[in-house]
């Protein structure tokens with residue numbers, strides 16, 4: 630019975646979400662970015678900016694004049710990504726800095742190195758992620774999806790929050806963008822077993838991590854608004870995008886996915902456009918606490934608006950990463 634509830638149902642729910650998104654993409658084009666203001670002198674960090682949507686986000690932000698730090702755990706890919714962006718972009722620039730989001734120590738080291746440089750921070754894009762990994766624990770003992778997709782970003786954001794607050798001002802807020810997904814609609818937060826030790830499902834673990842990002846987004850925005858800080862936080866949903874994220878599908882699913890992806894999936898540049906919109910559009914100035922899909926503010930799952938769940942997750946996350954609650 631537990632196996633049915635915690636393994637089979639999450640799988641069915643996740644695939645149902647995928648089908649819904651594909652139907653939408655069949656009849657709707659990807660939204661077109663408006664003209665974006667130049668971002669000269671502004672600094673951004675894009676996690677997982679070495680490939681896929683992260684790379685496209687970094688590329689676009691640099692083309693607007695930003696100094697972009699690509700933060701990731703793949704040195705060669707990251708250095709090459711930065712080199713290519715610098716070759717193309719005459720306005721901004723990109724560089725790679727190492728950070729492994731599955732290691733709390735690595736996240737802390739990254740923040741320390743970044744701080745030592747004395748740079749401001751105007752945009753933080755929490756983009757890195759993975760999907761459908763078989764049961765694996767991180768070096769700190771966390772479930773892999775939970776740590777890489779959510780908890781590592783929770784720690785990173787909190788450690789950079791004072792810098793984001795200082796770098797923003799009223800009328801020109803700093804911005805945090807959390808990369809969620811339609812799969813969060815199928816997500817369930819197992820508060821007493823966030824690491825999914827009792828009954829593991831990679832589908833359930835992925836959806837949980839994406840729901841956690843939305844809950845985190847809303848609660849953080851509430852705190853920032855209450856404190857009057859010039860920082861906004863939004864969650865974005867890129868739709869289904871043809872990237873290496875699907876590399877962990879089973880062989881059969883990969884075979885079926887290939888022709889569908891060719892016709893119905895968005896390109897990485899299209900998928901990244903919602904992130905770039907949240908990071909740089911004038912229309913998004915001072916706007917936070919939204920779930921953005923195809924360039925529009927839309928409703929996220931009912932569960933994601935539950936204030937008690939938001940607080941509970943926040944407290945638990947602080948405990949897990951060893952942060953004092955604000």
Ligand SMILES: NC(=O)c1ccc[n+]([C@@H]2O[C@H](COP(=O)([O-])OP(=O)(O)OC[C@H]3O[C@@H](n4cnc5c(N)ncnc54)[C@H](O)[C@@H]3O)[C@@H](O)[C@H]2O)c1
Pocket residue numbers: 676677678679680681682683700701702703728729730731756757758759760777778808809810811866867868869870871872873874
């Ligand atoms: N592709 C889609 O259809 C889709 C849909 C919804 C949401 N998303 C989300 O978009 C984000 C980007 O994914 P993508 O589709 O571009 O896939 P991708 O595999 O191309 O990119 C993932 C990025 O995360 C980085 N990364 C992986 N492990 C890391 C670690 N331990 N530390 C630091 N960085 C790490 C990778 O190096 C890579 O740069 C993910 O959060 C994903 O969940 C993707």
